[in-house]
Amino acid sequence: MKKCPECGNPSYDGAPVCGNCGYQFPKQKAKAPKKEDIFQEKPKTEKKTNDEGTLTIIKRKKLVIGIILIITLIVICGIVLMGSNHNTSSSNNSNPILQSNDLAEYKDGDFSFKYPKSWQEVNGSDEEHSSAVFFKNPENTTIEYYNITTTAKSLKEITQQRITHAQEGGDYVELVETITVDGRNSSNMLLENANGDYTRYISMFSDGKLYVFKITGDAENSLTSQDIENAISSADIA
Incomplete structure (x- = not known):
């Protein structure tokens, strides 16, 4: 009022x-309302953060990745070198007999095989195969070879006959398998004899003819030594 x-x-x-x-x-004079200057620059407040800059994170990750790559390359190189040395060693030692010049060759008609000269040809007898030849290696294992003409129609039939014969004689059949010798299927049979010894038969069959390695020893592993395996693998039917 x-x-x-x-x-x-x-x-x-x-x-x-x-x-x-x-x-x-x-x-009364009207008072002009107070205007705010929209163009007035307001003081800037810096946003504080504990986060690392993106560039710093990228640099750090690149460093970690680089270290991981270097370690990986070193490991791979080590594996390759070890594998190379192993392969070289294996190639030099896996077949020492066949790579040696100290070999003799046995040849009987269309069949032949190579054996180390450390084997001695010995006198032996086989009542069923009078033409068999006998060798002994330094481990005192006997390696007999013979061949016969047979009326059997297949290697399977021959193998079954040998199993029956062994069981009738009291021998225990430990292993019967098919292996490859001279590019053809062959029979590999391992027997534990009634007297405690072991006998191994490697049989190859071709055109009605049977070629046999009969290996005898007092221990199972003596029948599969490297020199014996090399002699078997060198067998050749012309």
Whole structure:
């Protein structure tokens, strides 16, 4: 409320004249509202963070990856070198007999095989095969070879006959398998004899003819020594 300066009559603030005496109140100046300068630059607040910069992380990861790659390459090179040395060693030692010049050759018609000169040809007897030849190696294992003409129709039939014969004689059949000798299927049979010794038969069959290695020893592993395996693998039917 405001009072008229002439008569003192109260009037409301916005009245233009006094309602009592007609005094005209002076017009009030409108106050301009306070404006904010939208272009005023506000102070910047720096955002604090504990995160590492992307570039730093990338550099660190590159360093770790580089180290891993170097270690991997070193391991691979080591494996390759070890494999190379192993292969070289294997190629030099896996077949020492066949790579040696100290070999003799046995030849009987269309059949032949090579054996180390350390084998001694010995006298032996085989009641069923009078033409058999006998050798002994340094481990005192006997290697007998013979060939016969047979009416059997297949290697399977021959193998079955030998199994039956062995069992009738009290021998125990430990192993019967088919192997490859001179590029053809052959029979490999291992027996534990009734007297405690072991006998191994390697049989090759071709055109009605049977070629046999009969190997006898007092221990099972003596029948599969490297020199014996090399002699068998060198067998050739012309």
